[in-house]
Amino acid sequence: MSSQDYDCIVIGAGVQGSFTAYNLAKNNKKTLLLEQFVLPHSRGSSHGQTRIIRKAYDEDYYTHMMEECYQLWSQLEKEANVKLYRRTGLLVMGPEQGDYQVFKSTLERNKVPIVILPREEFSQHIPHVNLSQGNAALVDTTAGVLYADRTLKTVQGQFQKLGGVIKDGQKVIDITPGSVVTVTTVSGVYRAKRLVITAGPWANTLLSHTGLQLPLQVIKINVCYWSEKIPGSYNVQHRFPCFIQLESEEAKHHIYGLPSNEYPGLMKICYHTGPETDPDERDRQTDRGDIDILQRYITRCFPGLVPIPAVVESCMYTVTPDDHFILDHHPTHSNIVIGAGFSGHGFKFGPIVGKLLCELSQGEVPSYDLSPFRIRRFQAHSKSAL
Ligand SMILES: Cc1cc2nc3c(=O)[nH]c(=O)nc-3n(C[C@H](O)[C@H](O)[C@H](O)COP(=O)(O)OP(=O)(O)OC[C@H]3O[C@@H](n4cnc5c(N)ncnc54)[C@H](O)[C@@H]3O)c2cc1C
Ligand SMILES: O=C(O)[C@@H]1CCCCN1
Numbered sequence: 050m051s052s053q054d055y056d057c058i059v060i061g062a063g064v065q066g067s068f069t070a071y072n073l074a075k076n077n078k079k080t081l082l083l084e085q086f087v088l089p090h091s092r093g094s095s096h097g098q099t100r101i102i103r104k105a106y107d108e109d110y111y112t113h114m115m116e117e118c119y120q121l122w123s124q125l126e127k128e129a130n131v132k133l134y135r136r137t138g139l140l141v142m143g144p145e146q147g148d149y150q151v152f153k154s155t156l157e158r159n160k161v162p163i164v165i166l167p168r169e170e171f172s173q174h175i176p177h178v179n180l181s182q183g184n185a186a187l188v189d190t191t192a193g194v195l196y197a198d199r200t201l202k203t204v205q206g207q208f209q210k211l212g213g214v215i216k217d218g219q220k221v222i223d224i225t226p227g228s229v230v231t232v233t234t235v236s237g238v239y240r241a242k243r244l245v246i247t248a249g250p251w252a253n254t255l256l257s258h259t260g261l262q263l264p265l266q267v268i269k270i271n272v273c274y275w276s277e278k279i280p281g282s283y284n285v286q287h288r289f290p291c292f293i294q295l296e297s298e299e300a301k302h303h304i305y306g307l308p309s310n311e312y313p314g315l316m317k318i319c320y321h322t323g324p325e326t327d328p329d330e331r332d333r334q335t336d337r338g339d340i341d342i343l344q345r346y347i348t349r350c351f352p353g354l355v356p357i358p359a360v361v362e363s364c365m366y367t368v369t370p371d372d373h374f375i376l377d378h379h380p381t382h383s384n385i386v387i388g389a390g391f392s393g394h395g396f397k398f399g400p401i402v403g404k405l406l407c408e409l410s411q412g413e414v415p416s417y418d419l420s421p422f423r424i425r426r427f428q429a430h431s432k433s434a435l
Contacts, residue, residue, distance in 0.1 A: 053238065054079075054239075055078075055079045055081045055214075055239065056080065057079075057081075057243045057410055058241040059080065060247065060255060061093075061251070062082050062083075062217065063093050063095035063247060064095040064197070064204075064396050065095075065395065065403065066082060066084075066245070066247035066248075067201055067204040068204055068404075069247060070205075070215075072406075073213075074213040079212075081213075081214045081241070082208065083221055083239075084218070085219065087218045088205065088217040092328075093365065095396065096201075098311035099194045099196060099307050099311055100194070100397060101139065101193075101195070101293075101305065102194070102195045102396075103139045104156065104192065105192065105293070106152070106155055107155055108421070109159065110418070110421060112159045112161065114417060118397065119134075121400035122134050122195070122400055131199065131203050133203065134194070134196075135194045135285065136192075137285060137288070137289070137291050139193075139290055140166075140293070141153075141293050142180060142295065144181075144295070144297050145184065145185045147296070149187075149295055153165075153185075162191060163188060164188045164190060166188065168180060168185075168186075174188075176282070177352065178351060179351075181294075181299075188290060192290070193291070194310065195396060197396060200396075200399065219234035220235050221234050224244070225258075226382040244384065244386070246385065246388070246389070249367055249391075250328035251328055252390070253265055259385060263389060263424065265367050265389060267368075268325055268326060268368060269324055269336075269364075271337060271339055271340055271361050272361065272362040273319055273340060274312055274317050274318075274358060274360040274362075275355060275356070275359060276315055276359040277314045277355075279353060280313075283309050283351075284309045284310070285309065289316075294346070299345070301322075304320055304342075305318070306319070316351075318343060318351070318354075319339075320339035321393060322366075323366070324336040324338070331363060331365060332363070366393035367392070368392045370427065373392070373422060374392065374395060374398075374402070375387055375388065375389045376415075377425075378409060380424055380425075386406055386410040387424070388406045401417075404416065405417065
């Protein structure tokens with residue numbers, strides 16, 4: 050084995066690739082993690098200070114995976130002696146008869162501790178928020194905030210401590226599949242028995258070297274921060290929770306927010322969709338239709354915030370047609386494994402995605418039923434549509 054030869058190469062050092070590489074190294078695999086940008090960077094989907102972690106989902110399988118995932122987050126915190134999770138609870142609000150009921154029954158069925166907030170008691174528990182007409186509300190009490198940038202630094206650091214190699218500033222420009230895969234970057238050629246592709250918004254660019262294209266849409270999210278009129282009203286220290294406002298007549302997609310924390314006096318509130326973009330040109334995409342929707346919502350429901358964004362950052366989602374992840378082998382090259390299409394909700398699953406992609410790449414039986422995440426589901430859709 051030359052120094053350029055590895056058991057496994059992982060392309061993409063976002064949250065999913067970093068956790069995958071870490072799991073491979075934990076399993077004593079000689080692993081190389083390649084990243085196109087110099088780390089840390091803010092050009093993909095995993096940057097920024099915070100993400101929501103929650104068990105509140107409308108499908109049981111996500112809630113089940115989160116059971117173990119919380120434990121894995123906590124193990125990593127202990128192992129690296131760092132705080133990555135802060136419990137805040139997640140307020141779920143939505144039209145009484147819609148998706149809200151699905152969330153509520155999934156939580157109840159899976160015995161996740163929740164608090165239901167009757168309308169008459171709502172403002173006593175959640176001050177400075179107006180519950181929309183016809184909406185119901187509950188709190189997933191196990192939910193909270195994950196520290197995103199700190200997570201990446203931690204996982205990458207733990208991977209290196211285990212002997213893993215990170216080469217950043219090395220954009221992959223070619224992949225030659227085979228029983229030994231050859232990966233060419235702008236400055237080197239590497240070989241491995243197995244390859245994992247976790248390239249976020251660039252998944253299809255990389256997969257084009259392997260003869261595969263997936264139905265992925267890359268969208269730009271305007272990450273908006275809003276100023277508190279009275280400092281502290283929505284602060285994490287005053288136990289203000291994260292929230293999801295489920296879709297309604299007014300907003301066709303979720304609106305979600307995190308308590309003011311990372312920037313003093315600013316609360317992060319975003320719209321769960323945005324305009325399509327080329328990942329290399331996202332700053333040219335200046336559509337702000339989402340901000341108009343947020344301004345109307347904030348004026349009505351968060352009267353303690355100035356309804357003009359004080360800070361706007363940007364991030365990307367890579368979305369599948371059904372919003373479920375892709376965790377699978379390449380259909381023609383079984384030693385290539387793909388983690389893609391995390392559809393704006395993948396961060397919290399990082400530890401479990403890393404474990405599953407590691408299992409798949411080693412040819413092991415995965416710990417969970419991965420049928421919702423198979424590539425085949427898209428082929429089935431397009432066939433039935435004919
Ligand atoms: C605004 C916003 C809010 C979100 N909120 C939440 C939330 O609250 N909770 C939650 O769970 N999730 C949330 N998500 C989703 C979550 O952040 C993403 O699902 C997750 O970060 C995706 O990670 P990834 O590793 O797949 O992609 P990325 O982080 O984009 O990583 C892919 C990496 O591959 C690299 N790469 C690509 N091409 C090449 C190449 N040719 N050579 C070398 N390297 C390459 C890229 O540079 C990049 O670093 C949010 C996302 C956004 C944008
Ligand atoms: O994954 C999450 O928890 C958030 C919730 C709302 C949409 C964006 N992502």
